Amino acid sequence: MDSSSDDDVPLGQLMAGRKTAKPNAVVSSSSVAVSSSPSSSSKRSSSSKKRPNYKEDSDDDDEDFEYNDDYETSNGSKKKKIKMENGGSSSSNSKKKPKVEKKAAVKIEPNGNGKDPPKKSGVASPTTKPKKKTPIKKESAASGTSTSAAGAGATSKRGLKQMDKAERISHAMQAYLWWNANDPPAGCQWVKMEHAGVSFPEEYAPHGVKMLYDGKEVDLSPLEEEAATFFAAMDPDGMHLGNPKTAPIFIKNFMTDFKALLGKGHVIKDFDKCDFGPIRRHLEEQKIVKKAITDSERKQNKDVKNTAMFQFGYSLVDGHLEKVGNYNMEPPGAFRGRGEHPKMGKLKQRVAPEQVMINISECAPAPKCAVPGHAWGEVRHDPTVQWLCQWTENINNQNKYMQLAAQSSFKGKSDRSKYNKAAKLCGNIVKIRADYKKNLTSKSHETRQLATAMWVIDRLALRVGGEKDTDEEADTVGCCSLRVEHLKFDPNNEGDDNKEIELEFLGKDSMLFKQTIDFGSALYTENNGMGEQVYENFKSFCKKKKPSDDVFSDLTPTILNSHLKGIMEGLTAKVFRTYNASKTLQDELLKTEGTAGWKRLTASEKVVEYNNANREVAILCNHQRSVSKAQEATLDNLGAKLDKLKEQKKVLKKILKKITDGDESKIPTKKDPAKLVEKATKALEKAKSMKEKAKTKEEKIAATEADEKAKILKKEVADVKFNEAHLWDNVPKKDQVIKRIENWSEKIKKMELNIKHKDDNKEVSLGTSKLNYMDPRISVAFCKRNEVPIEKIFSKTMRDKFNWAMAVPPDWQFNEEVGKQG
DNA sequence: GTGACGACTTGGATTTCTCTCA
DNA sequence: TGAGAGAAATCCAAGTCGTCAC
Numbered sequence: 001m002d003s004s005s006d007d008d009v010p011l012g013q014l015m016a017g018r019k020t021a022k023p024n025a026v027v028s029s030s031s032v033a034v035s036s037s038p039s040s041s042s043k044r045s046s047s048s049k050k051r052p053n054y055k056e057d058s059d060d061d062d063e064d065f066e067y068n069d070d071y072e073t074s075n076g077s078k079k080k081k082i083k084m085e086n087g088g089s090s091s092s093n094s095k096k097k098p099k100v101e102k103k104a105a106v107k108i109e110p111n112g113n114g115k116d117p118p119k120k121s122g123v124a125s126p127t128t129k130p131k132k133k134t135p136i137k138k139e140s141a142a143s144g145t146s147t148s149a150a151g152a153g154a155t156s157k158r159g160l161k162q163m164d165k166a167e168r169i170s171h172a173m174q175a176y177l178w179w180n181a182n183d184p185p186a187g188c189q190w191v192k193m194e195h196a197g198v199s200f201p202e203e204y205a206p207h208g209v210k211m212l213y214d215g216k217e218v219d220l221s222p223l224e225e226e227a228a229t230f231f232a233a234m235d236p237d238g239m240h241l242g243n244p245k246t247a248p249i250f251i252k253n254f255m256t257d258f259k260a261l262l263g264k265g266h267v268i269k270d271f272d273k274c275d276f277g278p279i280r281r282h283l284e285e286q287k288i289v290k291k292a293i294t295d296s297e298r299k300q301n302k303d304v305k306n307t308a309m310f311q312f313g314y315s316l317v318d319g320h321l322e323k324v325g326n327y328n329m330e331p332p333g334a335f336r337g338r339g340e341h342p343k344m345g346k347l348k349q350r351v352a353p354e355q356v357m358i359n360i361s362e363c364a365p366a367p368k369c370a371v372p373g374h375a376w377g378e379v380r381h382d383p384t385v386q387w388l389c390q391w392t393e394n395i396n397n398q399n400k401y402m403q404l405a406a407q408s409s410f411k412g413k414s415d416r417s418k419y420n421k422a423a424k425l426c427g428n429i430v431k432i433r434a435d436y437k438k439n440l441t442s443k444s445h446e447t448r449q450l451a452t453a454m455w456v457i458d459r460l461a462l463r464v465g466g467e468k469d470t471d472e473e474a475d476t477v478g479c480c481s482l483r484v485e486h487l488k489f490d491p492n493n494e495g496d497d498n499k500e501i502e503l504e505f506l507g508k509d510s511m512l513f514k515q516t517i518d519f520g521s522a523l524y525t526e527n528n529g530m531g532e533q534v535y536e537n538f539k540s541f542c543k544k545k546k547p548s549d550d551v552f553s554d555l556t557p558t559i560l561n562s563h564l565k566g567i568m569e570g571l572t573a574k575v576f577r578t579y580n581a582s583k584t585l586q587d588e589l590l591k592t593e594g595t596a597g598w599k600r601l602t603a604s605e606k607v608v609e610y611n612n613a614n615r616e617v618a619i620l621c622n623h624q625r626s627v628s629k630a631q632e633a634t635l636d637n638l639g640a641k642l643d644k645l646k647e648q649k650k651v652l653k654k655i656l657k658k659i660t661d662g663d664e665s666k667i668p669t670k671k672d673p674a675k676l677v678e679k680a681t682k683a684l685e686k687a688k689s690m691k692e693k694a695k696t697k698e699e700k701i702a703a704t705e706a707d708e709k710a711k712i713l714k715k716e717v718a719d720v721k722f723n724e725a726h727l728w729d730n731v732p733k734k735d736q737v738i739k740r741i742e743n744w745s746e747k748i749k750k751m752e753l754n755i756k757h758k759d760d761n762k763e764v765s766l767g768t769s770k771l772n773y774m775d776p777r778i779s780v781a782f783c784k785r786n787e788v789p790i791e792k793i794f795s796k797t798m799r800d801k802f803n804w805a806m807a808v809p810p811d812w813q814f815n816e817e818v819g820k821q822g
Numbered sequence: 823g824t825g826a827c828g829a830c831t832t833g834g835a836t837t838t839c840t841c842t843c844a
Numbered sequence: 845t846g847a848g849a850g851a852a853a854t855c856c857a858a859g860t861c862g863t864c865a866c
Contacts, residue, residue, distance in 0.1 A: 325854095326855075326856080328854095336856085336857080337858090338834080341857090385828085386830075387829075398827095398828095399828060399829075400856085463859070464859095464860070466861090476858085478859085508832075508833070508834095508859055509834055509835095509859085511833085511834080557860080557861080561860090561862095572862095573860080623833075623834090624834085625834065625835085626834080630848095630849085631849095711846095718844070718847090722844085725844095767834095767851095767852090768832075768833055768834080771832085771833090772831075795852055798852090
């Protein structure tokens with residue numbers, strides 16, 4: 001490759017089409033061509049004749065691919081072959097002299113079977129000739145899952161031409177099946193990596209709205225105004241300022257940093273005299289203005305976002321394009337620590353490029369810093385780590401990283417290894433449980449503590465609970481850091497024989513764990529469960545201790561984990577959560593699949609059963625969520641609707657009685673809402689026209705207000721219609737009424753179920769366990785066994801993340817055999 | 823043996839997008 | 845067709861665990 005051409009073109013610029021890559025160049029590790037470069041049209045003209053299968057629209061600036069022969073995906077489904085090259089046809093590539101030294105050219109080519117060409121050190125070998133078509137490796141039909149299941153759902157329904165640029169890149173990326181490719185050398189995550197660095201937020205643009213102090217306007221510098229705006233942007237009723245416990249912490253920290261920023265002698269001293277109202281109102285106004293956005297403005301915003309994504313959102317790792325996760329630098333703001341975090345409200349500073357370290361391969365060009373006049377703090381070449389950029393945040397002095405996205409090969413590999421490790425536990429769990437059960441009665445205090453903690457981690461799925469500095473962090477605990485005050489013996493005052501303990505503490509993210517464990521119940525005593533012994537141990541560990549003392553005074557996560565490693569290689573406390581979650585899911589699914597009538601259920605009904613199993617796992621792992629105001633409102637609305645339906649059913653029954661009795665007087669009929677409908681329609685039209693004409697802030701606000709008024713009218717129309725939906729324009733016939741009563745009974749039943757479902761799930765978060773704890777292969781096998789489309793279980797992102805799991809057969813089981821795969 | 827720290831995973835809140843239903 | 849609800853994506857805080865220096 002010509003080093004004067006692409007070698008100095010950072011990846012991001014190529015991706016964003018800022019600098020035109022030389023046509024004819026083979027895609028190399030230092031030049032990816034998913035660009036929309038201005039020269040692409042000329043590029044097209046020279047190569048279009050060689051691509052009979054695809055002709056790009058002349059005005060399509062997304063033309064960066066070659067659509068050549070069909071290829072097949074991992075499962076054998078036919079797809080159009082997409083070749084991503086930075087210009088030129090394959091024939092022109094073949095004429096190009098290869099560059100073989102440091103910067104070996106790497107052709108990104110979805111070869112269908114996901115196997116890289118033979119290579120050393122995991123880097124694709126230089127390519128000079130167009131590749132001979134390789135036979136496509138078909139996966140067994142038993143694997144069954146369609147490509148759509150692996151994340152290319154859009155492709156099965158839409159042709160490549162209908163896809164936008166991001167979708168086409170995503171589609172092309174799916175051709176790389178990392179699980180069939182060679183691994184990088186031991187200890188390395190990659191051999192070659194390049195990327196465009198991190199995208200920085202724009203500099204603060206002052207709005208000039210003045211806050212008040214003691215009733216008077218205060219002049220602030222842009223930096224000071226920005227800080228005041230951070231506070232004004234906080235929701236006064238939100239989780240920080242709306243909570244009487246956390247609001248004083250937040251305010252105190254904010255004021256300390258704010259005053260430090262203002263400097264000594266500044267008029268602002270006392271929070272009680274501060275009035276952020278004007279800024280808050282300005283921000284509200286901005287929101288209203290934003291609502292008046294036109295379709296073209298919306299498209300423009302999306303384009304800007306996409307430009308950043310194409311520039312920064314991809315990385316080239318060992319010749320393969322990978323998605324970057326968090327390519328936007330965290331903007332400054334007020335720190336939003338959870339629970340009663342002692343540092344909440346402190347000002348999170350803006351991160352400058354000089355504070356950022358870049359990690360790329362030695363032979364790759366360092367990305368240009370996109371902020372004028374600035375440069376990266378350091379450029380590193382460390383293939384042993386996954387991160388692409390690193391910086392240190394000022395609140396807790398912790399390192400932060402820009403990494404590849406969840407659907408990348410890095411994350412996929414570690415995910416698969418995590419689940420295989422958990423599966424390995426299947427084969428060791430009997431031995432491990434025997435070990436801790438024996439040790440529960442050990443004479444050694446340390447051994448008993450260790451065994452008790454293992455019991456708790458295994459049976460109650462608690463996290464290990466590392467030590468925390470409560471001056472610096474929120475006071476949350478896990479197993480090893482449980483304190484006596486978190487345990488309440490005999491919480492219901494039931495007497496001496498009682499073996500109940502109420503565990504109440506704040507866990508990760510300050511989520512409340514509150515459960516009464518009956519150690520004497522069959523659940524914990526059957527099959528030598530040793531529940532009663534655990535209870536006795538807790539009693540002895542808490543004896544003669546102060547409430548603030550540690551229950552497990554002789555135990556640390558390090559001791560516990562090193563003991564676990566002695567039993568099974570790689571075993572740590574967190575593996576138990578993965579194991580128990582996956583095992584629970586599998587057991588629950590097999591149980592429900594074994595019930596009578598299972599085969600008669602529809603796919604949607606089977607999904608409900610799957611979600612029920614998922615809920616069991618979420619409850620086990622204590623994955624909670626707080627009920628939002630919107631959710632509360634939804635439930636209230638549904639409740640009101642249900643009441644109305646019931647009321648209407650009563651009316652219908654009365655009508656039926658009247659008709660049966662031959663008394664057709666006073667039978668209510670529908671009122672004509674035409675006038676109201678007309679009023680609402682006119683109001684909507686007016687609002688729409690105002691929105692289109694609005695240029696100034698005031699006009700936009702007026703347009704949004706008009707729009708909201710119109711919506712209220714529309715809602716009134718809907719309410720009127722809903723309230724009279726059970727009636728007729730004229731007096732109905734008897735059979736009409738009977739039919740409608742049946743109809744209403746169905747509606748009521750459906751709505752009651754819906755409300756119950758929503759109510760049951762409102763405080764349980766199903767996503768966390770699905771994303772992090774339940775082996776995806778269990779879900780995939782379930783879908784295949786039961787003809788449930790995988791899309792009903794996994795979103796697009798999840799299907800991409802779990803692409804490695806999609807080929808499992810329907811009878812796949814989470815067991816020790818899987819664990820042997822490592 | 824232990825504490826600090828780096829690297830990575832886990833997790834709820836928030837924002838944005840998409841679907842459904844009237 | 846559009847509003848509202850729900851799902852998905854994004855954000856970034858807060859865990860776990862391995863390694864290393866002392």
